Amino acid sequence: MEEDKEESSKKKLRQDDPPVTAASLFTDDLILEVLSRLPARSVCRFKCVSTPWRDLIADPVNRKKLPQTLAGFLYTTCGRSSPWDISHHFASVSGGAAPVDTSLPFLQPNKYKYIAHVDTCNGLLLCACFSKETPAADNDEFRYVVCNPATERWIELPPIPQAWATRIHNATRLAFDPKMSSHFHVLEFGQDVGSYVTGADIFSSQTGAWIRRDCGLVEKIQVFHGITSVFFGGMLHLVGRLNLNPTSTDEGSALLVVDMEGKAWKTIRLPNGFSNCAIGLSRGCLYYASTTRAHVRNNNNKKTNVRATDIALWCLENYDSKEWVLKHSASIDEPLGITGVRWRVFAIHPDCLTIFLVPWGGDVLASYNVQHQKFAHILNVGKDKIPIYLPYVPLFSEALAGADGP
Structure with a gap:
Protein backbone atom coordinates (compact mmCIF):
# COMPACT_ATOMS: atom_id res chain seq x y z
CA MET A 1 0.00 0.00 0.00
CA LYS A 64 30.38 38.36 -34.02
CA LYS A 65 29.25 34.88 -35.04
CA LEU A 66 25.76 35.75 -36.29
CA PRO A 67 24.60 37.36 -39.55
CA GLN A 68 23.24 40.90 -39.22
CA THR A 69 20.49 42.60 -41.16
CA LEU A 70 20.05 46.18 -42.37
CA ALA A 71 20.16 48.54 -39.40
CA GLY A 72 19.47 51.77 -41.27
CA PHE A 73 21.05 54.50 -43.39
CA LEU A 74 23.85 57.01 -42.96
CA TYR A 75 23.08 60.46 -44.32
CA THR A 76 24.43 64.00 -44.00
CA THR A 77 22.90 67.43 -43.36
CA CYS A 78 24.47 70.79 -44.19
CA GLY A 79 24.49 73.91 -42.07
CA ARG A 80 23.56 77.32 -43.46
CA SER A 81 26.74 79.17 -42.48
CA SER A 82 29.12 77.17 -44.67
CA PRO A 83 28.92 74.32 -47.21
CA TRP A 84 31.40 72.44 -45.04
CA ASP A 85 29.34 72.88 -41.87
CA ILE A 86 27.99 69.34 -41.92
CA SER A 87 26.60 66.78 -39.52
CA HIS A 88 26.34 63.03 -39.98
CA HIS A 89 23.18 61.16 -38.96
CA PHE A 90 21.70 57.69 -38.84
CA ALA A 91 18.17 56.76 -39.89
CA SER A 92 17.11 53.50 -38.24
CA VAL A 93 14.73 51.26 -40.18
CA SER A 94 13.37 49.83 -36.92
CA GLY A 95 13.10 53.02 -34.90
CA GLY A 96 15.90 51.98 -32.55
CA ALA A 97 18.99 53.89 -31.50
CA ALA A 98 21.91 54.32 -33.88
CA PRO A 99 24.27 51.32 -33.55
CA VAL A 100 27.34 53.52 -34.11
CA ASP A 101 28.55 57.05 -33.49
CA THR A 102 28.23 58.59 -36.96
CA SER A 103 30.87 61.24 -36.19
CA LEU A 104 33.48 58.42 -36.12
CA PRO A 105 35.46 59.85 -33.17
CA PHE A 106 38.06 57.07 -33.42
CA LEU A 107 39.38 58.47 -36.73
CA GLN A 108 42.09 60.67 -35.21
CA PRO A 109 39.98 63.80 -34.60
CA ASN A 110 43.10 65.95 -34.25
CA LYS A 111 44.28 64.89 -37.72
CA TYR A 112 41.10 64.89 -39.79
CA LYS A 113 39.14 68.15 -39.68
CA TYR A 114 36.55 67.17 -42.26
CA ILE A 115 35.19 63.68 -42.97
CA ALA A 116 32.78 62.84 -45.77
CA HIS A 117 30.93 59.52 -45.92
CA VAL A 118 31.42 58.19 -49.47
CA ASP A 119 30.18 54.59 -49.64
CA THR A 120 29.33 51.51 -47.58
CA CYS A 121 29.61 47.80 -48.32
CA ASN A 122 28.77 44.88 -46.00
CA GLY A 123 29.63 46.67 -42.76
CA LEU A 124 32.58 48.78 -43.93
CA LEU A 125 32.45 52.53 -44.53
CA LEU A 126 34.55 54.45 -47.06
CA CYS A 127 35.36 58.03 -46.02
CA ALA A 128 37.14 60.96 -47.64
CA CYS A 129 39.22 62.63 -44.92
CA PHE A 130 40.73 66.10 -45.13
CA SER A 131 43.37 67.53 -42.83
CA LYS A 132 42.07 71.10 -43.08
CA GLU A 133 38.80 72.68 -42.03
CA THR A 134 37.87 73.43 -45.66
CA PRO A 135 38.50 70.64 -48.19
CA ALA A 136 40.77 71.48 -51.10
CA ALA A 137 41.67 69.87 -54.40
CA ASP A 138 45.23 69.21 -53.22
CA ASN A 139 45.74 65.45 -52.99
CA ASP A 140 48.32 65.95 -50.22
CA GLU A 141 45.52 67.08 -47.91
CA PHE A 142 43.14 64.28 -48.84
CA ARG A 143 43.03 60.60 -47.92
CA TYR A 144 40.57 57.77 -48.32
CA VAL A 145 39.93 55.85 -45.11
CA VAL A 146 38.07 52.55 -44.84
CA CYS A 147 36.71 51.72 -41.40
CA ASN A 148 34.41 49.37 -39.54
CA PRO A 149 32.24 51.64 -37.33
CA ALA A 150 31.11 48.69 -35.19
CA THR A 151 34.64 47.67 -34.15
CA GLU A 152 36.36 51.08 -34.64
CA ARG A 153 39.09 49.52 -36.79
CA TRP A 154 40.31 51.52 -39.78
CA ILE A 155 42.85 51.77 -42.60
CA GLU A 156 44.16 54.93 -44.27
CA LEU A 157 44.80 54.38 -47.96
CA PRO A 158 47.85 55.79 -49.72
CA PRO A 159 47.13 58.60 -52.19
CA ILE A 160 46.59 57.82 -55.83
CA PRO A 161 49.91 58.44 -57.63
CA GLN A 162 50.24 62.06 -58.74
CA ALA A 163 51.02 60.98 -62.29
CA TRP A 164 47.46 59.66 -62.55
CA ALA A 165 45.76 62.81 -61.30
CA THR A 166 45.04 64.28 -64.74
CA ARG A 167 41.93 62.17 -65.28
CA ILE A 168 38.60 63.48 -64.01
CA HIS A 169 37.02 61.20 -61.40
CA ASN A 170 33.28 60.99 -60.99
CA ALA A 171 32.54 58.00 -58.74
CA THR A 172 34.31 56.13 -55.95
CA ARG A 173 32.98 52.83 -54.64
CA LEU A 174 33.86 50.27 -51.96
CA ALA A 175 33.82 46.49 -52.58
CA PHE A 176 33.93 44.02 -49.68
CA ASP A 177 32.46 40.64 -48.82
CA PRO A 178 33.52 39.15 -45.44
CA LYS A 179 32.34 35.72 -46.62
CA MET A 180 34.97 35.80 -49.37
CA SER A 181 37.90 37.59 -47.71
CA SER A 182 38.91 40.03 -44.99
CA HIS A 183 40.40 42.24 -47.73
CA PHE A 184 38.55 45.01 -49.57
CA HIS A 185 38.90 47.05 -52.75
CA VAL A 186 38.27 50.72 -53.50
CA LEU A 187 37.53 51.68 -57.10
CA GLU A 188 37.71 55.28 -58.31
CA PHE A 189 36.22 55.54 -61.77
CA GLY A 190 37.64 58.03 -64.24
CA GLN A 191 35.80 59.82 -67.00
CA ASP A 192 36.73 61.75 -70.11
CA VAL A 193 35.56 65.27 -70.96
CA GLY A 194 32.29 63.79 -72.25
CA SER A 195 31.58 62.25 -68.82
CA TYR A 196 32.02 58.69 -70.09
CA VAL A 197 33.88 56.10 -68.00
CA THR A 198 37.38 55.43 -69.30
CA GLY A 199 38.66 53.13 -66.56
CA ALA A 200 39.31 52.89 -62.85
CA ASP A 201 42.04 53.30 -60.26
CA ILE A 202 41.77 50.26 -57.98
CA PHE A 203 43.18 49.88 -54.47
CA SER A 204 43.58 46.43 -52.93
CA SER A 205 44.05 46.09 -49.17
CA GLN A 206 45.88 42.84 -49.85
CA THR A 207 48.65 44.49 -51.89
CA GLY A 208 48.38 47.91 -50.23
CA ALA A 209 48.74 49.60 -53.62
CA TRP A 210 46.76 51.24 -56.41
CA ILE A 211 46.63 49.97 -59.97
CA ARG A 212 45.20 51.70 -63.05
CA ARG A 213 42.97 49.88 -65.50
CA ASP A 214 41.31 51.07 -68.71
CA CYS A 215 37.80 49.76 -69.29
CA GLY A 216 38.14 48.84 -72.97
CA LEU A 217 34.36 48.92 -73.46
CA VAL A 218 32.93 49.55 -76.90
CA GLU A 219 29.88 51.17 -75.30
CA LYS A 220 30.11 54.61 -73.73
CA ILE A 221 28.53 54.75 -70.29
CA GLN A 222 28.04 57.44 -67.65
CA VAL A 223 27.92 56.41 -63.99
CA PHE A 224 25.15 58.08 -61.99
CA HIS A 225 25.89 60.00 -58.80
CA GLY A 226 23.99 59.28 -55.61
CA ILE A 227 23.09 55.66 -56.47
CA THR A 228 24.74 52.98 -54.37
CA SER A 229 26.51 50.06 -56.01
CA VAL A 230 26.32 46.31 -55.36
CA PHE A 231 29.27 43.94 -54.89
CA PHE A 232 28.06 40.56 -56.05
CA GLY A 233 29.86 37.45 -57.30
CA GLY A 234 33.24 39.15 -57.11
CA MET A 235 32.02 41.94 -59.43
CA LEU A 236 31.05 45.53 -58.66
CA HIS A 237 27.77 46.71 -60.24
CA LEU A 238 26.99 50.42 -60.78
CA VAL A 239 23.98 52.08 -62.38
CA GLY A 240 24.74 54.19 -65.45
CA ARG A 241 23.43 55.37 -68.78
CA LEU A 242 24.59 54.17 -72.16
CA ASN A 243 25.24 56.59 -75.00
CA LEU A 244 22.88 55.23 -77.64
CA ASN A 245 22.10 56.38 -81.13
CA PRO A 246 20.39 59.81 -80.89
CA THR A 247 17.49 58.51 -82.99
CA SER A 248 16.76 55.69 -80.52
CA THR A 249 13.74 56.06 -78.23
CA ASP A 250 15.38 53.83 -75.58
CA GLU A 251 17.06 55.94 -72.92
CA GLY A 252 19.66 53.22 -72.37
CA SER A 253 20.08 52.77 -68.61
CA ALA A 254 22.45 49.93 -67.76
CA LEU A 255 24.70 48.39 -65.15
CA LEU A 256 28.43 48.88 -65.45
CA VAL A 257 30.10 45.70 -64.15
CA VAL A 258 33.82 45.28 -63.36
CA ASP A 259 35.94 42.72 -61.51
CA MET A 260 38.42 43.61 -58.77
CA GLU A 261 41.45 43.38 -61.04
CA GLY A 262 39.91 45.72 -63.57
CA LYS A 263 40.39 43.17 -66.34
CA ALA A 264 36.77 42.15 -66.99
CA TRP A 265 34.29 44.89 -67.93
CA LYS A 266 30.75 44.51 -69.23
CA THR A 267 27.33 46.13 -69.25
CA ILE A 268 23.90 44.74 -68.42
CA ARG A 269 20.91 46.59 -69.83
CA LEU A 270 18.26 47.64 -67.33
CA PRO A 271 14.50 47.44 -68.00
CA ASN A 272 12.21 50.40 -68.70
CA GLY A 273 14.86 52.99 -69.52
CA PHE A 274 16.01 55.85 -67.32
CA SER A 275 14.06 56.39 -64.11
CA ASN A 276 14.45 57.10 -60.40
CA CYS A 277 16.02 53.79 -59.55
CA ALA A 278 18.23 51.70 -57.29
CA ILE A 279 19.81 48.25 -57.31
CA GLY A 280 20.24 45.90 -54.39
CA LEU A 281 21.14 42.37 -53.42
CA SER A 282 18.19 40.71 -51.67
CA ARG A 283 17.88 37.06 -50.67
CA GLY A 284 20.82 36.14 -52.90
CA CYS A 285 19.52 37.78 -56.11
CA LEU A 286 20.19 41.08 -57.81
CA TYR A 287 17.14 43.38 -57.87
CA TYR A 288 16.34 46.63 -59.65
CA ALA A 289 13.59 48.99 -58.44
CA SER A 290 12.30 52.14 -60.08
CA THR A 291 9.62 54.80 -59.76
CA THR A 292 7.93 56.98 -62.36
CA ARG A 293 5.18 59.57 -62.19
CA ALA A 294 1.84 59.08 -63.93
CA HIS A 295 -1.44 60.97 -64.04
CA VAL A 296 -4.45 59.26 -62.51
CA ARG A 297 -7.36 58.96 -64.95
CA ASN A 298 -11.02 59.15 -64.01
CA ASN A 299 -13.92 57.09 -65.34
CA ASN A 300 -14.01 59.21 -68.52
CA ASN A 301 -10.33 58.42 -69.14
CA LYS A 302 -9.32 62.03 -68.54
CA LYS A 303 -6.24 63.06 -66.58
CA THR A 304 -6.89 64.45 -63.12
CA ASN A 305 -4.74 66.81 -61.07
CA VAL A 306 -3.74 63.95 -58.78
CA ARG A 307 -0.63 62.06 -59.78
CA ALA A 308 0.30 58.48 -58.97
CA THR A 309 3.65 56.90 -58.28
CA ASP A 310 4.30 53.86 -60.46
CA ILE A 311 6.60 51.35 -58.76
CA ALA A 312 8.34 48.42 -60.47
CA LEU A 313 10.59 45.74 -59.00
CA TRP A 314 12.67 43.49 -61.27
CA CYS A 315 14.89 40.48 -60.51
CA LEU A 316 17.90 39.19 -62.46
CA GLU A 317 17.02 35.54 -61.88
CA ASN A 318 19.41 34.24 -64.53
CA TYR A 319 22.58 36.29 -64.28
CA ASP A 320 24.24 34.71 -67.31
CA SER A 321 21.31 35.46 -69.64
CA LYS A 322 21.08 39.08 -68.38
CA GLU A 323 17.27 38.80 -68.45
CA TRP A 324 15.25 40.74 -65.91
CA VAL A 325 11.94 39.34 -64.59
CA LEU A 326 9.24 41.74 -63.38
CA LYS A 327 8.29 40.70 -59.83
CA HIS A 328 5.96 43.52 -58.85
CA SER A 329 4.34 46.63 -60.26
CA ALA A 330 1.86 49.02 -58.68
CA SER A 331 0.45 52.50 -59.11
CA ILE A 332 -0.13 54.33 -55.83
CA ASP A 333 -2.02 57.62 -55.50
CA GLU A 334 -0.11 60.18 -53.43
CA PRO A 335 1.90 57.89 -51.11
CA LEU A 336 1.54 58.77 -47.40
CA GLY A 337 -0.83 61.56 -48.42
CA ILE A 338 2.09 63.74 -49.54
CA THR A 339 1.06 65.74 -52.59
CA GLY A 340 3.02 67.38 -55.36
CA VAL A 341 6.27 65.43 -54.97
CA ARG A 342 8.16 62.92 -57.06
CA TRP A 343 9.45 59.84 -55.22
CA ARG A 344 12.73 58.09 -55.93
CA VAL A 345 14.01 54.69 -54.81
CA PHE A 346 17.39 54.69 -53.12
CA ALA A 347 17.74 51.20 -51.57
CA ILE A 348 16.37 47.65 -51.43
CA HIS A 349 16.28 45.64 -48.21
CA PRO A 350 18.79 42.75 -48.27
CA ASP A 351 16.52 40.26 -46.46
CA CYS A 352 13.00 41.05 -47.68
CA LEU A 353 11.30 42.66 -50.65
CA THR A 354 11.03 46.14 -49.20
CA ILE A 355 12.23 49.23 -51.03
CA PHE A 356 13.16 52.58 -49.49
CA LEU A 357 12.17 55.91 -50.99
CA VAL A 358 12.49 59.66 -50.49
CA PRO A 359 10.63 62.48 -52.25
CA TRP A 360 12.66 64.90 -54.37
CA GLY A 361 12.87 68.10 -52.37
CA GLY A 362 11.04 66.54 -49.42
CA ASP A 363 12.11 65.64 -45.92
CA VAL A 364 10.59 62.18 -45.44
CA LEU A 365 12.20 58.77 -45.53
CA ALA A 366 9.73 55.97 -46.27
CA SER A 367 9.55 52.27 -47.07
CA TYR A 368 7.31 50.28 -49.39
CA ASN A 369 6.53 46.65 -48.60
CA VAL A 370 6.04 44.76 -51.86
CA GLN A 371 4.16 41.85 -50.29
CA HIS A 372 1.56 44.01 -48.55
CA GLN A 373 1.76 46.90 -51.06
CA LYS A 374 1.92 49.47 -48.27
CA PHE A 375 3.99 52.57 -47.62
CA ALA A 376 5.33 53.26 -44.15
CA HIS A 377 6.80 56.47 -42.75
CA ILE A 378 10.22 55.95 -41.15
CA LEU A 379 11.23 59.46 -40.08
CA ASN A 380 11.67 63.08 -41.09
CA VAL A 381 15.26 63.75 -42.10
CA GLY A 382 15.39 67.54 -42.49
CA LYS A 383 15.43 69.75 -45.56
CA ASP A 384 19.18 70.57 -45.59
CA LYS A 385 20.24 66.99 -46.17
CA ILE A 386 22.69 65.76 -48.78
CA PRO A 387 20.49 63.38 -50.80
CA ILE A 388 22.70 60.30 -50.53
CA TYR A 389 21.67 57.50 -48.16
CA LEU A 390 24.23 54.79 -47.45
CA PRO A 391 22.83 51.45 -46.22
CA TYR A 392 24.52 50.12 -43.11
CA VAL A 393 24.65 46.48 -41.98
CA PRO A 394 26.76 46.13 -38.79
CA LEU A 395 29.81 43.88 -38.98
CA PHE A 396 30.87 42.86 -35.47
CA SER A 397 33.65 40.47 -36.46
CA GLU A 398 37.24 41.68 -36.50
CA ALA A 399 37.63 40.83 -40.19
CA LEU A 400 39.52 43.82 -41.61
CA ALA A 401 43.01 42.77 -42.60
CA GLY A 402 45.76 45.25 -41.75
CA ALA A 403 43.50 47.61 -39.82
CA ASP A 404 44.53 50.01 -37.07
CA GLY A 405 42.40 50.77 -34.03
CA PRO A 406 41.42 48.95 -30.81
Missing part, protein backbone atom coordinates in the same frame (compact mmCIF):
# COMPACT_ATOMS: atom_id res chain seq x y z
CA GLU A 2 2.79 2.38 0.91
CA GLU A 3 4.57 1.51 -2.38
CA ASP A 4 1.45 2.43 -4.38
CA LYS A 5 1.23 5.80 -2.63
CA GLU A 6 4.92 6.52 -3.34
CA GLU A 7 4.54 5.62 -7.03
CA SER A 8 1.42 7.81 -7.29
CA SER A 9 3.31 10.72 -5.73
CA LYS A 10 6.17 10.34 -8.25
CA LYS A 11 3.73 10.37 -11.17
CA LYS A 12 2.13 13.57 -9.87
CA LEU A 13 5.52 15.26 -9.59
CA ARG A 14 6.38 14.28 -13.18
CA GLN A 15 3.07 15.67 -14.41
CA ASP A 16 3.71 18.99 -12.66
CA ASP A 17 7.22 19.36 -14.15
CA PRO A 18 7.52 21.74 -17.15
CA PRO A 19 7.57 19.90 -20.48
CA VAL A 20 10.98 19.10 -21.91
CA THR A 21 11.34 20.38 -25.48
CA ALA A 22 13.98 19.46 -28.03
CA ALA A 23 15.26 23.07 -28.06
CA SER A 24 15.82 23.01 -24.30
CA LEU A 25 18.27 20.14 -24.72
CA PHE A 26 20.57 22.20 -27.00
CA THR A 27 23.63 23.87 -25.54
CA ASP A 28 24.23 27.57 -26.24
CA ASP A 29 27.20 26.71 -28.48
CA LEU A 30 25.06 24.37 -30.57
CA ILE A 31 22.28 26.95 -30.89
CA LEU A 32 24.80 29.58 -32.03
CA GLU A 33 26.26 27.16 -34.57
CA VAL A 34 22.79 26.61 -36.07
CA LEU A 35 21.87 30.32 -36.03
CA SER A 36 25.16 31.31 -37.70
CA ARG A 37 24.11 29.32 -40.78
CA LEU A 38 20.71 31.01 -41.14
CA PRO A 39 19.72 34.24 -42.94
CA ALA A 40 19.80 37.37 -40.83
CA ARG A 41 16.02 37.75 -41.08
CA SER A 42 15.49 34.32 -39.48
CA VAL A 43 17.93 35.12 -36.68
CA CYS A 44 15.92 38.26 -35.86
CA ARG A 45 12.69 36.25 -35.71
CA PHE A 46 14.24 33.68 -33.36
CA LYS A 47 14.70 36.39 -30.74
CA CYS A 48 11.00 35.81 -30.03
CA VAL A 49 11.42 32.11 -29.21
CA SER A 50 12.22 32.75 -25.57
CA THR A 51 13.98 35.16 -23.25
CA PRO A 52 17.16 33.01 -23.12
CA TRP A 53 17.29 32.93 -26.94
CA ARG A 54 16.81 36.70 -27.12
CA ASP A 55 19.64 37.30 -24.66
CA LEU A 56 21.84 34.77 -26.45
CA ILE A 57 21.40 36.49 -29.82
CA ALA A 58 21.81 40.01 -28.38
CA ASP A 59 25.00 39.19 -26.49
CA PRO A 60 27.85 41.37 -27.91
CA VAL A 61 30.23 38.41 -27.96
CA ASN A 62 27.79 36.23 -29.88
CA ARG A 63 26.97 38.95 -32.43
